Amino acid sequence: MSAPKRVLVAGDWDADGVVSTAILVYTQEKLGEYPLKSISIVDKKPVDPEKMKYILNEISVPYDLAVFLDLPYTSYIGNVLRLMKQHFGVKKIMYIDHHLSTIQNEDELKGIVDVLIADHRQPTVGIIMDELAKNGIRLHARLESFALTVRYMDAGRKVPTEYLKLFEITKMMSKALTAVRDEALWAKIVNWLVDPTPLPMPLDEQVMSKVREIVEKRDREVSEAAMSLAMEAVKVGGFRFIDARRKWRARGATALASKLSNILKAPVAILVDTNKNHSLLVIKASHGRAYRVAKYLLGEGIAHDIAGHPNLAIVRVDKNVENKTIIEALRQAIFYTA
Template sequence: MGKESRLKKVVVVADWDADGVVSAAEIYYSQKYREAFPHKGRAVVEMEPSGPRGFQDKAGSLSCGDIVVILDIPYTDEVKAGLKTYVDGCRERIESILYFDHHDSTLKRSRELEAEFGILLFYGVMPTSLIVRNTLEAAGIRLTPRLDNFVKGVAVLEGGGKAVGGFVSKSIVNLTASISKTLNRRRDPDVWRRYVEWLANPLPFEPTKLPGSGETIVDASLEESREADEEVKRVATDLAMSSVKLGIVSFVDARGKWKRPGASALASFIHKIVKTPVALLFERDDGVRVLVLRSSAGEAKMLAKELEELGLVEDLGGHENVATARLREDTTLERLTKGLRRASVSIVVKRNRG
């Protein structure tokens, strides 16, 4: 048996977006370059991107690891099924499973995570990459200045423009957003892994090229972002004209008009046009209806919670100003629009009470 096969294996599964890829880079850096977390010493690191949708299929193809780290993936029934498949197949090897996340659905089912799978949950009301950074710092592990800047860039994007993770330049924030758009458009695991490796690299100016092309990561991200923005702007302009005002919310029914990744970006562009919180309804290619809520002052998450309490949506995800939820099967368009009006009134009343 070779020396490499005797090393511990760390399996990292993280979301496709900026928060997921930066979180994965933090774990990759702390393990590969610092040999400190999650395993003290050398280890083989295997990395895979996945969202909650498709997690069950992804889990069935993962190799068994001694330590498993799940990052920025809201805990849903599909994730539960995937974890069960993975744990049942790798039970004899798994030593620990660490779960870093900030989504409400994960917190609400935290006891289930711990009881059924013995998972150690790291939860916080902040981007997952900030939770990871704080955990590493508590263990005496400091990130490189460049990687730390991307953590701050994610915090600005997910905090609605607020520098909740510390000050960072606008150029880093823009590049972070460009990386997220590139990954969502390409949905290529090899490209995602290359971004993780580039972000984690302690050599700050080493040019890294994407697989299958001569483009550097920075150039490819900025060009892809420009193309994505042009496409989304065209659709957003048309959809904004058809929006319906429901209390404080502009409701947009994008079913049949948008099925690709990037619905959050689409909602953000519409939000810039209409200048109010936006509720964007679209239907995925598997028939699931998803509501994306976008705001600038925390209304998105508040609206999502109000709609959940009304029994209209489930599987909440996202952040203060960008939230997502899946419509329940029995939620009709009429019930949804009435619910949005009611949720709007509730938010206004609560704010007036102070």
Template sequence: MSSNVVVVADWDIDGVVSAAQIVYSQEVVGKYPLDGKRRVFLIPSTSKTLPFIFNEVSSLNVSHLVLLDIAYSRDVMFFLKKIKSLNIYSIYIDHHISSFIYSKTIESLVDEFIVGKIPTAYLVYQLMNSLKISLTSRLKAFIEAANTIEGGKQKALNRKFIQLVIAVSKTLAHSRNREQWEKLIRWLSSPLPQTSMPFNINIDKFIEPQKNSEDLNLFANELALRAEKIFNVRFIDARKTRPRYRPSAIASALYRIFKNPVILLLNNKEDKSYIVVKSKDSTAYIIALELYRKGIAIDIMGHQTLSYTLLRDDVDINQVKNFIRNIILKKM
């Protein structure tokens, strides 16, 4: 087994910036996770695609694996068990709610585990700071951008720069172009003062306003009329509607209207009820976690500013509202 590292990270900007920091630390500084400069292999993945990359990981014959920004799931569990059987030293850093809930299980499967309510890129940044690793100004700018996008933290960053980073993130998520994904990580982790980004694919369509944005806003305004106020939170029962837009897009549009946390109640294709919570702070995270702990939710996903909670079939919606009211009271 060679003393090299493989980084498996999500496609989005949080995963990319997290991976770039590990590459910089290992290949440029030679400090983490191994002492001395070693090669870092890069593999993009999601929770669902982890089973399909195991053979590639095992064929690399590495000594260390770093898993970044991938929400814990059954597929992740089986993947980590296989990694453990190969005696590969494993590091798992993530910020998703499921990783927080199953932290004890994860700790039994990996050698190092870091979980928090802030974006993964910022968790890695804190790790770099603790190791006294000084990052480049370019990498720091993208860390702050990822933190703003994923965590809702408003920093004094150029608005056009934020729009560009969002566009890059969406481009990678839609195209799933592995070559471009790795090129961006290599560019971010480079200590050389390069100016142009390594992109030759069109990201303009993600910067320009979407054609259906006006329709989405109209739809959100119609839903807003149904909003029920629970302290500073707006609760909207939209189970009888069949929206043409992604639930996260609807919740975000509603958040822009109210400028306060939004809870959207919907039914999925199997006619199961679930709620989407959008907030600027960790309210979405807290509500999902508490509903799960109370046994009202049977599954949750998402992160601190956007969460999805699948409700029990027999749950009463008024009971859900009362629990949410108590959660908000406790938070206040």
């Protein structure tokens, strides 16, 4: 009998990343069906694009396969993946993602990994579920329900009544992990999702109390900033443009954009500062229009690259770009993407 394969599954901290990881752990470790048709020992780990290099410290065995889930690609990540194959004994790498930066760099990524499955039209969970359907693989009922809940959340669609409880649990898990960034908690949640038996939730009152405190503080900060900035919004076509560079830096900019869009009842483009040599323009618009506007800005040379999602795109722009330049480019982009 041959020795079991060794597989590393690494996923993002958010709901999409956690549920995607749980699905791959279940189909590989419990079923031995996907991605490898093999009995396997599976290790799991949360990944962060900013701290990707630290994953090299975790590679203590020569993995037959490393799978990366819901991780927006950057050239820095590409360098780490190359090192994994060249110097850390990782035989194959599989990359499954839906972020715009991954789609934009598909050709580069194909030259590094062995299997790339990328689609910006749905969350990573949706991509995996489609792959499992092609292979005739089913999840246990609870895990499948969580996967469907994430698909509803990502699409911004109304969650059916029968999934509302799961929706609240999924949001709670995602907020907890975003707030505390605890690897042990991430692993507990993955294990809880993998197990088909009705175990208690791995979020005790101490954790939830800390989460509530952090989330409430952040929500207050975002709400206060959004109310102040909403009064400075400039109408550009059906959009609203806000220069928030003097009041907000990059962290939490997507939450700020969403809050502003809710207050103004319109798509928004907000300009925020960073501590690097560029600013960020965060575009919030439904039905994939944020991505289409971002693509136009990229084609016109205003944007340097695209990240985020189809409905919430993030582009790098010059640090000292003038508002009139952004507004004129946005006006054209909105016209041509209508």
